[in-house]
Amino acid sequence: SYVLTQPPSVSVAPGQTARISCGGNSVGSKSVHWYQQKPGQAPVLVVYDDNDRPSGIPERISGSNSGNTATLTISRVEAGDEADYYCQVWHSSDDHRGVFGGGTKLTVL
Amino acid sequence: EVQLLESGGGLVKPGGSLRLSCAGSGFTFSNYVISWVRQAPGKGLEWVSGVSGSGGTTYYAVSVKGRFTISRDNFKNTVYLQMNSLRAEDTALYFCAKVDQEHLLLRSFDSWGQGTLVTVSS
Numbered sequence: 001s002y003v004l005t006q007p008p009s010v011s012v013a014p015g016q017t018a019r020i021s022c023g024g025n026s027v028g029s030k031s032v033h034w035y036q037q038k039p040g041q042a043p044v045l046v047v048y049d050d051n052d053r054p055s056g057i058p059e060r061i062s063g064s065n066s067g068n069t070a071t072l073t074i075s076r077v078e079a080g081d082e083a084d085y086y087c088q089v090w091h092s093s094d095d096h097r098g099v100f101g102g103g104t105k106l107t108v109l
Numbered sequence: 110e111v112q113l114l115e116s117g118g119g120l121v122k123p124g125g126s127l128r129l130s131c132a133g134s135g136f137t138f139s140n141y142v143i144s145w146v147r148q149a150p151g152k153g154l155e156w157v158s159g160v161s162g163s164g165g166t167t168y169y170a171v172s173v174k175g176r177f178t179i180s181r182d183n184f185k186n187t188v189y190l191q192m193n194s195l196r197a198e199d200t201a202l203y204f205c206a207k208v209d210q211e212h213l214l215l216r217s218f219d220s221w222g223q224g225t226l227v228t229v230s231s
Contacts (some may be wrong), residue, residue: 001171034215035154042204042224043154044144048217054209086154090215096168098144098156 002091011107012077019092020104030089032070034063036064037103038083046085047072056089074106082108111135111220113205123197129225130189131205136220139163140211141181144218145190145199147227152200157203160188162212173199195229202226 001011005023022032031051035043047063050070060072060075074081087101117129131143133145144159158179159168160213178191188205206218 022195024189031215035218037154042221043206043218045209045217045219048209048219049126054219084153088154088156092215096159096214097170098146098168100146100154100156101155101183 001006001094001095002089004087004089005086006097006101006104008102009107011040011109013109014079016077017076018077018081020072020074020085020087020106022101023068024070024089024099025068027068027089028066028068029063030091031073032063032065033088034072035086035088036081036083037086058084077106077108079108081105082106086109096100111207113207113220113222115203115205115222115225117205120228120230122231123229125195125229126191126193127195127207127227129192129203129227130198131188131190133186133188133205133207136207137211138186139222141213142208142212142216143181143188144168144206144208145179145188146204146218146221147199148224149164149201150155150206152201155201158190159214161214166214168214192227195227197229200229200230201225 016023036049037043145157181188208216209219
């Protein structure tokens with residue numbers, strides 16, 4: 001089975017840049033999607049296809065994907081960015097299955 | 110406005126069954142793949158199952174294959190998840206989610222419901 005590995009937590013001061021990694025075997029050959037989830041709420045798509053943003057998502061949030069690591073970057077971090085972030089891909093071997101990373105808790109200090 | 114509304118969760122004993130429903134509105138329901146994603150208490154997201162727009166193709170996580178069945182009724186704009194032989198580890202909040210492009214499976218989830226809670230306990 002395909003595994004995506006994220007750090008459990010990332011901490012950053014307001015105004016700084018947060019980078020959340022998502023590691024997987026040749027993940028650069030897949031499309032990576034990122035979701036933000038705040039406590040008690042459903043996930044929200046923040047980046048799709050490695051580096052595209054849905055409407056309404058600020059330009060401060062961006063993504064990249066190469067080799068074995070995809071990265072979600074949040075610039076000029078605000079208190080409202082504090083949340084859990086999950087990466088997601090589709091893995092197709094004998095069948096198509098969705099795969100999520102374990103999630104990263106972003107703490108704004 | 111796109112809306113997804115889950116229902117059918119509850120408390121069930123190990124080995125029991127439950128059927129979840131996901132009602133969609135605000136989009137051409139039959140054109141979109143719908144998936145179920147679950148989240149155990151305090152844990153991360155886990156993709157469970159998906160169904161094509163026509164209902165003719167279904168996909169399952171290894172952890173639920175053979176126990177869960179996904180289906181849809183496009184006349185009622187509803188996707189179902191029939192869960193049999195439930196185990197304690199199936200306890201979770203179950204979300205349904207819609208992909209962002211018509212007729213495609215391998216896409217991101219751009220709309221989510223608020224979830225329905227399934228608790229498996231004796």
